[in-house]
Amino acid sequence: MPPPPEAKAADGKPRPRPRPRRLRAFGAPISTAEFIGIAAAVFAGLAFAWTAVTALGWVEPLFLPSPMRVILRFNELAASGKLADDTLISVYRITFGFLISTLFALPIGILIGCYRTWEGGIEPLVDFIRYMPVVAFVPLTILWTGTGDVQKFLIIWIGTFFQQVLLVMDNVKAVPRDFVNLGRTLEMSEPKILLRIVLPSAMPAIWDSMRISLGWAWTWLVVAELVAATSGIGYRITTAQRFFQTDTIFAYLLLLGVLGLATDQAMKLAHRRLFRYLQAR
């Protein structure tokens, strides 16, 4: 192919064609297919490395079982129904725990995002508690509520609520000042400005905050189940550790990864659907 005419310098010599900078340029777009391809390659690479390391006998199977063993174990667990039972109970706990937390965090976050007085009353307190490690609450919550589901809800709540409140507050504060001013010039009442301008405006960002905090909620659920439970994914991981069933631990870890990835993608998809107007067509 002949070089395009502009590729020639003033002296008539052909200049080297500028290489496409796609890979190196900041934020350069790639297609969905490329994105998925790259992601899949990383997973495949990791799986390959794992297979290689175990097949070559570099690590004791007790510490790192081979992928094949983990898959077999996974199938066994799935066939026995244990996997589904544990997943269901854990999903039930996280759904409730997360919903309760969100139900508290939304109104309070919105309130302190809108009114400085409330912010003064609540924000420093939330910050104070937020820095206490959630794990330290586990013994206390067991003392308070025993080892049932309520304790799991409580741990998820403590771990999630205080973060969510601050995220929602920031989302509400990020609503452009002039949006509120617009409402004022239209003589809208304060509650109307809140409901019809501030909330819809903050909603996409709030949705993202919920998506991010759901990931944390998973962590707290497993922490709670690891310490004191008689069912659930975390419980199964602890018992497997007691019997040196590393393959079971890995099977459940992979399950957690898949569940997390799936919910995150679902939330992202919902975001695109709910807030279609954000995409320029």
Added chain:
Amino acid sequence: MAPPKLVIRGLGKSYRTERGELVALAGVDLDVGENEFVALVGTSGCGKSTLLSIVAGLESMDHGVVTIDDEPIVAPGLDRGVVFQTYTLLPWLTAEGNVAFALAAAGCKPSDVRAIAREQLALVGLDGFEAAYPNELSGGMKQRVAIARALSYRPRMLLMDEPFGALDALTRHHMQELLTRIWERHRLTVLFITHDVEEAVYLSDRVAVMSNRPGRIKTLVPIDLARPRRYELLSTPEFQRLHRAVLDSIREESIQVAQLGRALER
């Protein structure tokens, strides 16, 4: 002569900052007549946007009076349509939805909302874009919707705070022509804030030049250029003369600032 629509008398405003009191406006006097287009120009930070916010009722004042049709301003209201410098279209509503939003808030009959919204969008040349979301519109189009929205509920006057400030030069010229055309056809009292002297002279009946902080009205330049105005006007000697006069008045202020700066350095 008819009494002025907007009367500003002895307007003062100061802010408390960490470094003490900052006087933004001191003794601003300005009248805007019925259906008059007045542009307010000044160096950045002279308090012109503060002045507009006070007239809009979005900010309080410390001294003085502001009245529209002899009624003092105490709060924002539907009698003043505001076009903001930032894009304030609600992103979850279409162009038509944004105009309809304002109409509904203004208590327009629900059965009339759609027709009026479409009519207003046509006025700013956006027929065919009713169903477009703000993210699909260019900066100029967004401000056109904002103008349509502010005009839709028939306010008694229009307040515009550097509405074309964020636009590129070419789009800005289009918007100025569009605004002039609409204004010449429909006539409305307008207070227009800008730092673009050419824009101020082209659009307005009078240009008010603000002094540096503390802001007050320094000079009033009547723009006695014939209407309808078209863009060719910019190259005429009359336009150049007025442009020059306003510019000189502002330049005095900038020079003062520079001298003050040098004096402080010594």
